[in-house]
Amino acid sequence: MVSNRLNAIKKFFHKHKRLPSYSEMLKLFNLSSKNAVFKIVQKLIELNFLKKESHKLAPTSKFFALPLVGLVKAGFPILAEENRDYLTLDEYLIGDPQSSFLLKVSGDSLIGLGIFDGDLVIIDKKDQATSGDVVLAQIDREWTLKILKKDGVKAYLEAANPKYPPFYPVQELEIFGVVKAVIRKFN
Amino acid sequence: MVSNRLNAIKKFFHKHKRLPSYSEMLKLFNLSSKNAVFKIVQKLIELNFLKKESHKLAPTSKFFALPLVGLVKAGFPILAEENRDYLTLDEYLIGDPQSSFLLKVSGDSLIGLGIFDGDLVIIDKKDQATSGDVVLAQIDREWTLKILKKDGVKAYLEAANPKYPPFYPVQELEIFGVVKAVIRKFN
DNA sequence: TGACAAAGTGAACGAAGGTTTACTATACTG
């Protein structure tokens, strides 16, 4: 079975953060000829789990991706191997790694958007945003995470919690980044 | 500057899903001696961005990680280079890639937990769960995503939305997986 | 059962890999 071999490679990658060489796959697969490995790799390339550029092996996106399914009441769609979508979290969530960072949310001012205390938020560093964006901003020298609203020329911040009133900047409102995604881990 | 070199390597990795070889780094850095590359790599290993095992180069977790900051009202903590935490999303979110998959949530039955329609949920495949877990389950042959409750011996499902009553299984309740995390992307 | 494809063995090969050594140019520092 070729998928066992793929899993072994995935495990190796998970542990070492790189693909095994052919010699290492020999041990991994309990084989004794590099040619056997060569043929297996060839097959994995055909299946689009691996790729090669000028004799250098690399994983594809499919290699990392998790199956993505939708919930239909009738049947459990993951059972059907075909028609599956695949998604890599890092690729899905992070546009430019250079300008992204994570922020741990504190407070309940955004519960209306499903952003709770302790959640992790992915922020894209930039100083421009459009009305409705959740922004990391400095309002009158205080840092906060709120919804940006532009009312004509005036910009102000709003919570997603009826407990809090809108925040109008007395002096300045500087935007530092825009929230791209929320992540909450259970347990 | 060594961080420029690191960024070039990161870009290369992003594009090719593997590290460049020394010869490729030559072009990447516009150098003409492999020894120069050798020394740069040595430095990146000391800084713990790369590592080597039996002459094979590999990235470390730090290589992939995003800076993680907390929000303190006084100052903006990301400005301080030290005391930073780093986090890799894939590692953080996914325990065992083999038994994980993604599910697109439909419906509003879990809004109380901040799980909205259209959110992505990471599910760990297993048939056991403890009371309070959000589970993907089949109740009387219908698939659903709900909170598992164990009342003594009896198990039933509960929504996180006052609109819905608890669901007591008439015949059977089979657990398929447990929700490990929620992801919501904006825009 | 016999034929044929699939999977594996073993050895040989050139190319490319990372490493080392010795030397030069550039930049910093007291």
Next chain:
DNA sequence: CAGTATAGTAAACCTTCGTTCACTTTGTCA
């Protein structure tokens, strides 16, 4: 400005890499 660390050049080295070839074993199915 002399002295010294830092960054880069150039060439040679052996190891390991991925590939190929010819052959054998195993499995499948008509």
